[in-house]
Amino acid sequence: MKATVPANDTSAASMRVAPHNAEAERQLLGAIIVNNETYYRVSDFLEPDHFFIAPHREIYEKAGQLIRAGKVASPITLKTFFPQDARIADMSAAQYILRLAADAASVINAEDYGRAIYDLAIRRNLIRIGEDMVNIAFDAPIDMPPAAQIDDAERRLFELAEKGRTDTGFVSFGDALTATIEMAAAAFQREGALSGIASGLRDLDALMGGLQPSDLIVLAGRPAMGKTSLATNIAYNVAEAYMAEEQPDGSMKTVNGGVVGFFSLEMSAEQLATRIISEQTEISSSKIRRGDISEHDFEKLAAAAQTMQLVPLHVDQTGGISIAQLVARARRLKRQRGLDLLIVDYIQLLTGSQKNSGNRVQEITEITTGLKALAKELHVPIIALSQLSRQVESRDDKRPILSDLRESGSIEQDADVVLFVFREEYYLGKTMPEEGTEDFVKWEEKLDRVRNRAEVIIAKQRHGPTGTVNLHFQGEFTRFSDLADPDRFPEPH
Numbered sequence: 001m002k003a004t005v006p007a008n009d010t011s012a013a014s015m016r017v018a019p020h021n022a023e024a025e026r027q028l029l030g031a032i033i034v035n036n037e038t039y040y041r042v043s044d045f046l047e048p049d050h051f052f053i054a055p056h057r058e059i060y061e062k063a064g065q066l067i068r069a070g071k072v073a074s075p076i077t078l079k080t081f082f083p084q085d086a087r088i089a090d091m092s093a094a095q096y097i098l099r100l101a102a103d104a105a106s107v108i109n110a111e112d113y114g115r116a117i118y119d120l121a122i123r124r125n126l127i128r129i130g131e132d133m134v135n136i137a138f139d140a141p142i143d144m145p146p147a148a149q150i151d152d153a154e155r156r157l158f159e160l161a162e163k164g165r166t167d168t169g170f171v172s173f174g175d176a177l178t179a180t181i182e183m184a185a186a187a188f189q190r191e192g193a194l195s196g197i198a199s200g201l202r203d204l205d206a207l208m209g210g211l212q213p214s215d216l217i218v219l220a221g222r223p224a225m226g227k228t229s230l231a232t233n234i235a236y237n238v239a240e241a242y243m244a245e246e247q248p249d250g251s252m253k254t255v256n257g258g259v260v261g262f263f264s265l266e267m268s269a270e271q272l273a274t275r276i277i278s279e280q281t282e283i284s285s286s287k288i289r290r291g292d293i294s295e296h297d298f299e300k301l302a303a304a305a306q307t308m309q310l311v312p313l314h315v316d317q318t319g320g321i322s323i324a325q326l327v328a329r330a331r332r333l334k335r336q337r338g339l340d341l342l343i344v345d346y347i348q349l350l351t352g353s354q355k356n357s358g359n360r361v362q363e364i365t366e367i368t369t370g371l372k373a374l375a376k377e378l379h380v381p382i383i384a385l386s387q388l389s390r391q392v393e394s395r396d397d398k399r400p401i402l403s404d405l406r407e408s409g410s411i412e413q414d415a416d417v418v419l420f421v422f423r424e425e426y427y428l429g430k431t432m433p434e435e436g437t438e439d440f441v442k443w444e445e446k447l448d449r450v451r452n453r454a455e456v457i458i459a460k461q462r463h464g465p466t467g468t469v470n471l472h473f474q475g476e477f478t479r480f481s482d483l484a485d486p487d488r489f490p491e492p493h
Contacts, residue, residue, distance in 0.1 A: 018052065018124045018127060019120050019123045019124060019127075020052035020053070020120050020124070021052075021116055021117065021120055022052070022053055022056075024113045024116050024117055025051050025052065025053060025056045025113075025117055026056070026100055026103060027103065027104065027109075027113055028042070028110055028113040028114055028117065029056060029059055029060060029063070029100050030100040030101050030102070030103050030104030031104045031109075031110045031113070032060070032063055032067075032073065032110070033063065033073060033074060033075060033078070033097065033100055033101045033104065034101055034104040036063075036067045036072060036073050038110045039063065039064060039067045039073075040067075041110055041111045041114065042110065042111060042113075042114030043064060045114070045115075045118055046060075046114045046117060046118055048060050048061040048064075049121070050117055050118050050120075050121035051117065051121075052120070052121070052124070055088045055089075055093075055096070058081075058082075059078065059097065059100070062078055062081045063078060066078070074101075075094065075097040075098045075100075075101055078097050079093055079094040079097055082094075122160065125160050126160070129153060129156050129157065129160070133149070133153050136149055137149065151322055151324070151325065154322075154324050154325055154328055157328075195209045195210060195212065196208070196209055196210025196211045196212040196213065196215075196381065197210050197211040197238055197257070197258050197340060197341060197381065198210050198211075198237070198238070198241065198256075198257070199211055199234045199237060199238065200233070200234060200236075200237025200238065200240075200241070201233075201234070201237075201469070201471060201480065201481070201482060202482045203469045203470070203471070203482060203483070204456060204469045204471070207458060207461075207464065207465065207467055207469055208417065208458070208461065208464060209463075209464060211234075211238075211341060211381035211383070212381055212416070212463070213375075213379045213380055213381060214375050214376045214379055214380070214381070215375060215381045215382070215416040215417060215462075216368070216371050216372045216375050216382050216384060216414055216415050216416050216417075217381055217382065217383045217384070217415065217416065217417040217418075217419065218347075218384050218385075218386050218405070218411055218412075218415040218417070218418045218419065219231060219383055219384070219385050219386070219419045219421065220385070220386040220387070220388050220400065220404075220405060220411075220418065220419070220420055220421075221388060221400065221420055221421035221422065222387075222388050222392055222393070222398075222400070223387075224426055225421040225422060225423055225426065225454075226421055226423060226454060226473060226475075226478065226480070227346075227385050227421045228266070228267070228275075228345055228346075228385065229275065229279075229473075229478035229479070229480060230421055230454075230456070230480050231262075231343050231345055231383055231385055232262075232272060232275050232276055232279070232478070233279060233478075233479065233480045234341075234343075234383065235260045235262050235276075235313055235341070235343050236276050236279070236280070236311070236313065237257075238257050238258050238260050238340070238341050239257065239258070239259070239260045239311045239312050239313040240257065240311055241256050241257030241258075242254065242256070242257035242258055242259060242311070242312050242340075243255050243256040243257060244338075252338060254338070254340050257340075258312075258339075258340025258341050258380075259312040259314070259337060259338040259339050259340050259341075260312065260313045260314065260339075260340065260341045260342075260343065261314050261316070261330060261333045261339050261341070261342045261343070262313060262314065262315045262316070262342075262343045262345070263316050263318075263321070263326060263329075263342070263343065263344045263345065264315055264316065264317050264345050265318070265319050265320065265321065265344070265345060265346065265349035265350065266319075266345055266346065266349060267317070267345070268317050269315040269317045272315055272317075273315075274288055274289065275478050276308070277301060277304055277305060277308065278477050278478060278479075279477050279478055279479040280304050280308070281297075281300045281301055281304045282474075282477050282479075283297050283300065283301065283477075284476045284477065285476075285477070285478065286476075288301070312337070312338075314333060314337065316329060319349065320349065320351060321350065321351070322350065322351045322352065323350055323351070323352055323366060323367045323370040323371070324370075326344070326350065326370075326374075327370060327374050330342055330374060330378060331377075331378070334378050334380075339378060339380055340380055341380060341381055341382075341383070342374075342375075342378070342380055342381070342382045342383070343382070343383045343384075343385075344371065344382065344383070344384040344385065345385045346384070346385035346386055346387065347364065347367060347368065347371075347384050347385065347386045347387075347411065348364075348386065348387050350367050351363065352364075352366040352367055361410075364410060364411065365410035368384075368410045368411050368413075368414040368415070369410065369414055371384055371414070372414045372415075372416075384415075386405060386411055388400050388404045388405065388420075389404050389405075391404060392404050398422070398424070398427050399420070399422050399455070399457065400420040400422060400457065400459070401459065402418060402459050402460060405418070412460065415460065416461070416462045416463070417458065417460060417461050417462070418458075418459045418460040418461075419456055419457065419458055419459070420455075420456070420457040420459055421454060421455075421456055421457075422454070422455045422456075422457060423450075423453070423454045423455070423473060424450045424453070424455075425447065425450045425451055425452070425453065428443070428446060428447050428450060429447070431443070452472055452473055452474060452475075453470060453471070453472065453473065453483075454470070454471045454472075454473040454480060455468050455469070455470055455471075456468070456469045456471060470483050471483060472484075
């Protein structure tokens with residue numbers, strides 16, 4: 001009769017050997033020694049640390065160094081890297097390497113062996129992370145609260161998921177061309193003939209071709225310019241236009257608009273909802289907050305809220321999350337509910353990993369690199385808001401330029417598109433001359449020209465032109481919209 005181990009007895013678990021396959025390791029090393037070209041079939045994802053047996057790690061590393069240097073890795077050349085008295089499995093190092101070559105697997109199977117070794121290494125790392133989580137939770141250091149432990153575990157899991165990913169590599173030019181033709185066909189069929197997702201702002205879409213999948217779009221501006229308002233406007237426009245078709249496999253394919261994820265690190269979900277409902281109903285958000293509304297306005301709010309409940313806009317209001325947490329949550333949203341556009345408000349409120357603590361430039365670099373990698377992985381556009389440095393205020397022309405991006409050149413470098421929001425009305429309103437003077441008359445004329453106008457400056461665009469788009473801005477409703485097109489005005493009589 002088989003003895004049962006009590007549930008609380010961990011001695012049995014501690015006796016278990018970590019998952020590994022010594023035979024697969026031997027066969028792969030033998031194949032590499034027999035035919036050095038085999039190394040290049042596995043070297044893009046398999047590292048020495050992935051081998052469980054220490055001598056195998058050393059043999060793989062030495063063989064790799066020789067092959068990359070253009071030399072031959074054979075039993076004769078490899079044995080010189082081991083001491084004369086070195087023993088591996090009761091054999092001298094030279095005898096062991098000769099045995100590996102003699103027992104070599106077919107070169108055809110080498111990649112399969114490499115994948116098996118890699119997968120087992122990942123499982124061992126998962127066990128290690130799990131053991132560390134248990135040990136730290138049992139005997140937690142004073143300076144590591146549970147939230148910090150969760151963040152650390154998520155970061156380590158994220159690094160494990162990203163490191164040595166095997167779903168990348170070269171794509172044939174034919175496949176790339178096919179994808180391009182499919183994109184052009186989708187743009188041709190889509191309303192507005194855009195290759196990307198329509199932002200709902202006609203002139204902006206015309207210059208950008210919509211929000212392109214895999215793009216990191218940085219939307220920057222000084223405080224009070226309306227960057228959050230523009231982001232919420234775009235988010236709601238995209239979510240409101242959402243239409244999907246069911247595919248033969250039961251999955252849903254977006255044909256217009258999209259499912260939107262909004263990381264609101266600065267504002268609560270309620271504040272964000274207040275902004276959006278104010279924009280849609282044209283009732284001032286300050287009146288909504290104070291309850292200073294008529295019965296008719298309240299009916300408008302109730303009707304709008306009922307319609308807006310069906311809109312696929314998902315808000316995460318957790319403040320101060322790390323880039324690793326953001327990535328994990330975005331992946332979860334894509335898997336569970338779908339995702340076509342991600343918005344992060346804003347970059348400077350995210351945190352990096354603990355290893356960069358104290359170096360803010362490195363931390364911002366890690367964040368922007370992580371956001372760009374996430375955009376490519378999920379194949380969605382990411383709009384990341386960013387602050388601008390104060391040097392804008394010291395210039396006569398307050399229009400932002402790329403060098404104004406705060407804290408790191410990596411924001412400019414990693415972004416596919418950089419947009420600046422600028423409202424001259426805001427700055428002009430602060431410089432009112434004395435009433436009755438000639439300067440006052442000129443100031444008033446200029447203010448009339450720029451009233452309720454905003455500029456969205458496309459300062460960088462990898463696959464399109466730069467330029468400026470003029471929009472209409474209603475501050476009381478935090479609403480951006482297209483300027484009236486003079487060509488569409490009725491002919492004067």
